[in-house]
Amino acid sequence: MFQKLKDNLKNSYSPYSNFPVSAIVVMKDGREFTGVNIENASYGATVCAERTAIFKAVSEGCRKSDFQALHLMVGSGRIGMPCFMCRQVITEFMDPDAEIICYSTEGDKETYKVRDLCPAPFGPEDL
DSSP: OHHHHHHHGGGOBOTTTOOOEEEEEEETTSOEEEEEOBOOSSGGGOBOHHHHHHHHHHHTTOOGGGEEEEEEEETTSSOOOOOHHHHHHHHHHSOTTOEEEEEOTTSOEEEEEHHHHOSSOOOGGGO
16 A cells, blocks of 8 residues: 555646645445545645545445545655545545555555544534
8 A cells, every 4th residue: 555655646636735645535345436636826725635535435436335545645745644634525425444554665654543633523513
């Protein structure tokens, strides 16, 4: 997964931040969906790599119960973490025990459960 993430960094469109991010979401049936961050001069129109990968999976027919893990790499050389907007989307589609594996471009990694990164999620019961 490390090399796939690293290779995918080149697809990032990040001319404003120069902060490429790569993500791969893995489904329980083994399918993988990649994502990168895609920036825009209107910063609010920017989308993160994690959401790109999740939305690609959903647009291809995957549902909440299909998600197994999310792998993430930032191009800065350090281990990066999902932003809170992405964490909200992660809690919408992934089980609390699903893994989020965060890598550095140097090969270091940290593994978390969704429940660890999102201990008090906003969900349908909060509406």
